[in-house]
Every structure is written in structure tokens, then in C-alpha cells.
Amino acid sequence: MDTDKVLVLNNSFEPLHVCTTRRAVILLFTGRAERVEDSPRILRSPSIVFVIPTVIRLHRYVKRLASPAISFNKKNILKRDAYTCQYCGRNGGERMTIDHVIPRSLGGRTVWENVVGACRACNLKKGNKPLHEVSMSLLHKPSKPVSVFYLGIMAHSPHRIVSWSKYLPSHVGGALRTDPS
Numbered sequence: 001m002d003t004d005k006v007l008v009l010n011n012s013f014e015p016l017h018v019c020t021t022r023r024a025v026i027l028l029f030t031g032r033a034e035r036v037e038d039s040p041r042i043l044r045s046p047s048i049v050f051v052i053p054t055v056i057r058l059h060r061y062v063k064r065l066a067s068p069a070i071s072f073n074k075k076n077i078l079k080r081d082a083y084t085c086q087y088c089g090r091n092g093g094e095r096m097t098i099d100h101v102i103p104r105s106l107g108g109r110t111v112w113e114n115v116v117g118a119c120r121a122c123n124l125k126k127g128n129k130p131l132h133e134v135s136m137s138l139l140h141k142p143s144k145p146v147s148v149f150y151l152g153i154m155a156h157s158p159h160r161i162v163s164w165s166k167y168l169p170s171h172v173g174g175a176l177r178t179d180p181s
């Protein structure tokens, strides 16, 4: 999923948002952006061979408004975790569930730091037990996203887009993995 997405950097190299390949190609062709990282994919037409980028940078600086408050809800938790099960690493899309790392029955709270996206199988396996009792572990320690803008990028950060990770802050890049599945 999302292999057709391109990370757009501000002129300052700060990540801005994610756009489609088509939009990125238009920005490059009209001279409004430059390519920063290329994908292995190539666009061919009878007259042109074009390497598709995965990261581009705008020539002008886009000033952003202050980040609005982030709502604490299932959709945003899944975006933060890139729709990836935080136990097995599988991408579950919209079918993902939310799991309390420390179960509610053991006093675990419903806060950013204690909830993660989990596939149904892992959620079932874990049940109402603490991690050590079921020999499971987390891929990443959950935390509150710092910005709505990054949340949007994280939702589009499938682990295969390794080339994005160096342009994202560590707490965002932490959602990326290097396995090519």
C-alpha cells in the first residue's frame, strides 16, 4: 500500500506532507520542487524515461500555522502506528484494533502511552494479560504524536519507504521499519 506516495519536504528540509506520485511529477516538471530521493520505479513513455521520486523538496518555503490539537481517537492511534500491528508488524489497514498495553483490568489507562494498534490475532492472543505473561513485546514504545502534520505523514509511512525515515524526526521515523515485506 502507498508505494505511490511521495514525501514532500519544505525548503528547510522539514517534512510537510505526503502527495501522490502524479502531483510530485507535476511539481518537478513545473520547477516548483527538486528531487531528493528516487524510488527504484521508472515511468516510461515513448519519448521519456522518468525516475519516480520518493522524496521531493519545495523550492519555496511554506510557512505553516501552529499545529492544531490532536484528537485522541482510534483513527489517530492507527495513523500514529501507520496501521501496523505493534506486536507482529503486520499491516492491518482499517481492520486493526486498539490494544491496551497494560490491560484496563490491571489499571492500564486509555492514554496515548498505553494504547497501540494491534491486529485481531495479536489482540486475541494477548487478551487481558500483561506482555511478559504472553511472551509478547512492542515494536515501539507508544507516545503522544507531537504534531497533526506528522500524524498525517505517519499514516502514509509504510515500512517499505525507508528513504523517508532520515527526513522525519526520530519519534516519527521510529514507526518505520526496514524489512522489505
Ligand SMILES: [Zn+2]
Binding pocket: 085, 086, 087, 088, 089, 090, 118, 119, 120, 121, 122, 123
Ligand atoms: Zn499482530
